């Protein structure tokens with residue numbers, strides 16, 4: 001799988017319209033240039049120009065009008081995530097406008113209000129952006145406690161009263177999908193408001209950044225039944241189901257940021273001479289770059305394979321409910337590690353005003369914290385541990401999905417509950433198709449993990465201790481991560497040297513996570529002894545490392561530089 005490079009990028013979708021549109025997006029940024037990109041970032045200029053461009057090319061309308069609401073319309077996850085990766089390559093502001101528009105459109109297209117769906121499709125054509133009003137200042141992740149109120153009025157209709165905090169596009173959105181409660185019944189409700197209405201008060205930008213992440217207040221904003229998207233349990237499910245597929249985009253934004261930062265870093269390090277030799281000749285620099293490259297390769301392999309599972313999902317196959325939070329949580333945290341490793345190499349350069357890296361260094365941090373923190377997503381992931389490791393079932397093979405079909409199921413995900421009933425295909429069958437040295441070590445680590453769980457698994461008190469379970473979740477997540485990476489590597493014919501090197505990183509990471517679990521205060525002696533067995537070293541192969549370094553990593557030197 002190749003890294004995105006605007007110089008050589010050609011869309012691979014079956015229709016030329018999509019390919020030309022995505023190429024035009026990259027072309028817009030390239031023509032604008034790095035100097036202007038940085039100026040807008042430093043001056044915190046909201047991306048009106050990009051929104052105008054997207055309108056002229058009907059970008060958001062193409063990406064986010066589902067089948068049935070426009071000519072040739074299709075909501076297609078593959079092209080959506082590719083757009084997310086491309087915009088992430090130039091900065092999170094551009095990605096975020098799309099991301100929160102998708103979040104805003106989710107409750108509309110998941111909802112029961114046909115008129116608002118038609119209205120949204122028309123607004124997309126007109127180049128509008130959208131917003132998702134869920135979070136509140138006081139309640140954070142505790143969305144059960146939402147205090148936005150929809151108050152029934154004597155003559156019919158309602159007024160909305162309350163405020164929302166951290167709402168992207170809240171300054172501009174044509175429709176803001178707002179989550180609240182009926183003040184009389186206490187039922188959840190999703191309704192739409194217009195950010196330009198006089199009773200909608202855009203209080204401020206809560207962040208000092210190029211993004212507009214609004215606080216808004218509804219001052220007895222009049223709402224009629226025509227503005228209501230869903231009520232009761234359906235409103236709750238629509239909220240979670242929207243986040244299920246939208247949070248997926250975070251991983252792709254992270255991949256984009258890291259890719260751009262990697263090109264810049266290798267160009268800089270390879271052309272810098274210290275003590276008479278290239279910085280890229282230092283052994284620790286080779287190791288940092290190679291680890292960063294392996295992590296980025298893994299992020300991309302996992303995320304694009306997860307697309308296939310999301311696109312093939314159905315009420316009978318809900319495996320995406322494990323894979324999506326991993327794209328959200330694991331991939332974005334791996335993105336942080338990539339930037340840390342690159343920054344260790346380029347040092348002072350990472351602070352400079354002109355290069356792109358400064359943007360990546362700041363923005364990579366936000367992605368694990370949006371749409372549910374890493375903890376919230378990990379708490380979700382560990383719910384699947386038992387069925388995934390110990391109760392596999394057979395499923396039909398999930399193919400690579402490159403078609404242009406509409407992903408209709410996203411709007412028919414049904415009730416958000418029933419996670420304990422989801423089963424997975426057997427990861428061991430995939431791992432067993434490989435016999436590379438580091439995959440063998442990793443398999444031994446997985447076996448050790450199973451032994452720990454079977455013979456000295458967490459007791460009821462440890463299960464209730466979120467800190468303990470989050471630590472255990474890191475080990476589990478890596479097993480799932482490797483599983484889909486191997487499936488994708490097999491399909492793509494990924495170079496075996498590179499794959500073995502990716503698992504060199506995983507063996508070290510698994511050992512580090514095991515060390516973290518080992519230090520938890522509640523462990524028994526038996527648990528500690530078994531956890532220590534998980535700490536292993538990768539199979540050393542300096543020649544193979546050197547091949548990966550030369551043929552994959554150093555080979556990126558000079559491949560891309562954004563022009564001023």
Ligand SMILES: Cc1cc2nc3c(=O)[nH]c(=O)nc-3n(C[C@H](O)[C@H](O)[C@H](O)COP(=O)(O)OP(=O)(O)OC[C@H]3O[C@@H](n4cnc5c(N)ncnc54)[C@H](O)[C@@H]3O)c2cc1C
Pocket residue numbers: 100132133134135139140141142165166167168169207213366369370371372373374375376379466
């Ligand atoms: C730049 C930015 C843009 C955003 N855009 C939007 C937007 O457009 N629309 C929108 O609705 N929201 C948006 N958000 C809000 C975002 O989704 C919240 O930040 C997130 O839900 C977490 O809330 P919080 O940051 O207040 O953390 P808190 O809820 O205060 O969490 C505090 C701590 O408790 C932990 N915690 C909370 N619940 C659990 C749990 N169940 N299990 C384990 N640990 C838990 C958290 O991990 C964290 O460590 C945005 C936030 C930012 C920073």
